[in-house]
Amino acid sequence: MGTYSGPLGKPESTMAFALTPEREQQVDDIITRYPTRRAALIPVLWVCQKQNSWISPEVIDYVAARLEISAAAVKGVVTFYTMFHEHEVGENVVWVCRTLSCDLRGAKAVQEHLEERFGCHAGGTSKNGKFSLFKAECLAACGQGPMIQVNDRYFENLDLTKLDQILDAYEKNGAEAAEKQFADTAVYNGHVAPPGMEPPPARPSVGAPAAQKPASIAPPKPASIAPPKPASIAPPPKPASVAPPASAPPAAARPAPKATLVGMPAVGASSPPPADTAAAPAAEDTTTDDAKKGEE
């Protein structure tokens, strides 16, 4: 990776980076908001990344000159913050949250599905260049996990079917159309009132609240732990690409799977994962620390 690694980190390109006139205007506006020019650094880097999709050495030089600070100061900031890309990325950037709340609700299965779909590990880019995948630490959507962020949009309360629908839209119709198609899901759409005090649904809440939908609730518990729930609680989930939970062996070691996604084992779910577990033990290990700034 890296098309720019010239000596001393100097750009190899002879083409200087330039913003479009509208964006230049935007930068001028940003600068007026702060008592120092330097304070505009992060917002201006955002404007540049919007245009260029990553922060290349040329961008760093441009920003340094524009804000009258050293390139080293700019680079220091770029390397500190996770969201500035120091390498080229795909057309869309997908972040999958793997911190505790999301992990408790099956975020790992989401990451696996994304890796398989894209054919790359977290930190990489799909071969068709449409998606880059990163593992994120807490994205402040804990009540609606598992979730992903695509570019600057959140998609929450995911199951694998919904996940594929979203990605298909991005892949086939482009980011703008996809964002329009799923416009309602961007806003916070979790619960705000306790049971029985719910107002009539006024807010758009496409696909929400998943946590309540019976279909998203786990397979019935084995009788040895607790009386099984009536079958009506968990109608057979729609076929997801993960192996059906029905195949889970009786809970030999520990309590039952408490999957929260269709057919997915949640964190600590007891049933040994379906069939092909034994293969590729390293898939996640190599990516757990992925493309994090801390490593660079």
Add this chain to the structure above:
Amino acid sequence: MAEPQKLLTARYDLPESWTLAVAEKHGAYKIARRALTMMQPQQIKDEVKTAAIRGRGGAGFPAGMKWGFLAPKPTDQVYLVVNGDESEPGTFKDRSIMELDPHRLIEGCIVTCYATGAHVAYIYVRGELGFSIQRLEAAVEEARKAGYLGERPFGKAYPVQVHIHSGAGAYICGEETALLNSLEGKRGEPRLKPPFPAISGAFGMPTVVNNVETIASVPDILELGGERWAKLGKLPGDGGLRLYGVSGHVKRPGIYEAPVGITMRELIDHYAGGMLNDRPLKAVIPGGSSTPVLRPDWKVDAPAADHPLHAWHGQSEIDVPMGVDTYRALGTMLGTCCAIVMDDSVNMVDVTRNLMRFYKHESCGQCTPCREGSGWFVDILENLCNGNGKVEDVELIASIANNVMGNTICAFADGMAMPLLGLVRKFREEFVAAAQAGGLPEGTRHDNPTRALVEGKAA
């Protein structure tokens, strides 16, 4: 007159609640208008002090007192900085305000600016919340056009500007001095305190830094009056309604507005609809990942009559009212009041590893104990989980944690070590078992992939 059950979330369910037209029709900017035209700044400060509002960002410092530390020289420009860098794992409450009722926050900014002598407010929103930023920017633009921001808000010659400043992905920027550095265009590394921001904050000027929810509560405090607002809470010295978040293994994860001082049991059973699949509750992290864990089967031990928790002696930890002071007495922290609920299928060593990975990734790297310690924690926990651990490792974790705490510039290290020590103390048997049994019990090693990665399959 019945006391209001909903203040912050009162407008959440209105269609288009984020627009000025709807928000104003339902009361937005009424208080700001009254405050600027009819009240003196000192009156506002007094009301907020009487309201006993504890900072909603995690530390629980009384907001009125914080404002009182400001002592600007005549030449100083005071700044208000609103902390919307919500990134504590488990916490997702501020985002709902910014997305569903941004005008409440802007109104709070106007009133707070006026009360504290600031003319410029920066709302620092974490970079990932692109949608919140859009909503806030649109709302600021509407308010500016309506003449509520600018040179003469509500006709009063007291200029107020509100700017939205986006972060770019760094947990540490939720720490107030790191946030100020980030606002100034620097790496988000915390500063040594003192000087505190009230003396020398943004751009070297006296600065008030408050959480989004704190600022959004200010108009309600003025509307009800500090005393009445304070009484909405059930605990002395800790007033009002606040947003509770619940995530994890509950039926209805979400944000719920409730009085200060409900119990964790109420939050889980009543508000969040009980445990997912009715499994037993094993543990709950009460207020974001930096707060030590609670165990429902642990009892409050407060036999002394003068102990602040004596009234709950012998009861379960989750039956203690949730307040800043009660939770401190319990040996944990209220934090952001956003609970992560875990049922009995969860292995706590695994949970600890997940959290420590977060801290390792987010340590800013400035102080050695935190930067190195966070990595060691992860390494040791990986060993324990993967079957390469030793029983002594459990002591080792505790020893490192004790040496990390208090030896760094900011509270990040404490926020990492305290929950770690809490987990080791309350679930020691699981850590020891992981060391003795050569890893986590069968089926709980969730970081094994459930499927093989097929290179290049789709792309």
